Amino acid sequence: MxxxxxxxxxxxxxxxxxxxxxxxxxxxxxxxxxxxxxxxxxxxxxxxxxxxxxxxxxxxxxxxxxxxxxxxxxxxxxxxxxxxxxxxxxxxxxxxxxxxxxxxxxxxxxxxxxxxxxxxxxxxxxxxxxxxxxxxxxxxxxxxxxxxxxxxxxxxxxxxxxxxxxxxxxxxxxxxxxxxxxxxxxxxxxxxxxxxxxxxxxxxxxxxxxxxxxxxxxxxxxAGRPPRYNIQAPIILTRGETALWCYNNVTMYQEKVRKEFVGSHSGFSFRVMKGVTYRTGGFKGHPVETSYMENMGLGSLYVTNKNIIFMGQSRSIKVPYTKIIGINPYSDGMEVQRDGNNVKRLVFQGFDCSFILNVINLI
Ligand SMILES: [Zn+2]
Known part of the structure; x- marks a missing residue:
């Protein structure tokens, strides 16, 4: 019961x-x-x-x-x-x-x-x-x-x-x-x-x-005042430099140029079969450059009043605003073009770049 x-x-x-x-x-x-x-x-x-x-x-x-x-x-x-x-x-x-x-x-x-x-x-x-x-x-x-x-x-x-x-x-x-x-x-x-x-x-x-x-x-x-807020950043700042912002989990890409020798045996592949002969005489090798963006890993991107500083696990880089000749904004990052010979394009991905664009405009 x-x-x-x-x-x-x-x-x-x-x-x-x-x-x-x-x-x-x-x-x-x-x-x-x-x-x-x-x-x-x-x-x-x-x-x-x-x-x-x-x-x-x-x-x-x-x-x-x-x-x-x-x-x-x-x-x-x-x-x-x-x-x-x-x-x-x-x-x-x-x-x-x-x-x-x-x-x-x-x-x-x-x-x-x-x-x-x-x-x-x-x-x-x-x-x-x-x-x-x-x-x-x-x-x-x-x-x-x-x-x-x-x-x-x-x-x-x-x-x-x-x-x-x-x-x-x-x-x-x-x-x-x-x-x-x-x-x-x-x-x-x-x-x-x-x-x-x-x-x-x-x-x-x-x-x-x-x-x-x-x-x-x-x-x-x-207004030309020192910023009322600044962040604590584990980076060494130069005189008069203030860390303004930090973006975490940013991925850096760097342009890489790959040279290939086209026309060589590695450029073309020949299948060698029984009864077939091949000649290389018809090809003259020449180098071809292709560029691509290499993933340089995750890190933190610091914005100071003088530089953009990327601190990655394996690679770090500092880009002074004075060296930047152009920025292509993306919805989730930006491409930085630097002044100078042989400088590679950099892409930072994983944040909204509007603040940086404003900082660069004001400095
Ligand atoms: Zn009952």
Missing amino acids: GDCKFCGKGAGLFSHAHKECEEKHIQGITILEGALRSFFKNSTPPQELQKVVLLARQSYFASEDDIADSTSKCIDEWANVIHWPFHTQHLQKVKDLLSCITISYSKINKSGALDRLCQKMLRGFMAEYFTGQKQLQRSLQISEQVMRTMPLTRQQQQDAYYEMLGQAGKNYLKNGLMSPSEQQKVDEYVSTLGLSLINLPPSLKGSHIEELGQSSILSDLQ
Whole structure:
């Protein structure tokens, strides 16, 4: 005999639940989620929600996990429909909810629903800073206040702050470079929150935040100021040289010329068969040059205010801007033509070259 997992009474030989109990359980979850949704829409007061939670537990076989799952699901739904600016009522809603549900915070947050909600609110407060509606200190104060109810790790906070910075970047760079007031906002944000525009975690490579960093550097170069940001690079810099940017995982190709002696035996192949003789008398050998690009391996490409420096595992090369006579940009790299006799073309592949083109234009 199996016992019913809902009511605990005998449920028959091969059964773990009565059909009626199963249905009642499903019905209870539906009632609970209905009450949660209506609570978020301000149609059900907290006391009412609390009663429904109790009822679901006592009469509809809803376990703690069931209630936590439904709550977390409804928090996600709510988080998806609310938009900044966020107000005290939003935070109060969360406080009321947590006091009604009387299940541990970590259980409700098992899938990260409360973390996501909190991060969304943080981004909203920062959006108010970037749009000029709040001072940064005020946005931070409110964030701290919200995090007293919904605590986040340092990493989760940074993720939210970086995401907002990326969005601000996207807006600020729509029309080219940032305006001085936008630049000031970005600088204050980055320094106050302890973020970086150029030494970014790998997940943010290629994001709008990188463009903000590049844009800041370019506006400094344009104004003839030393760049406000520079990178730590394991390269030896000359006097007055600053490392501006680093691209990782760049492949270098170098033009190679292959000389072949066409007309020789190695150039043409003859099949020597029985009864057939061959003569070489009709051919006169001559050298033929073919050029091709040889893969020189992966490395890091550094952009300084004076040179492009490629540091590869096997080969490294430094190209001063003064030696560059042309650049062919590609969607994922560039070809560099250098001045001088017998210099080979170089191709760097695996990055967006627009920043380098701008640097060369400004220097
Ligand atoms: Zn039962």
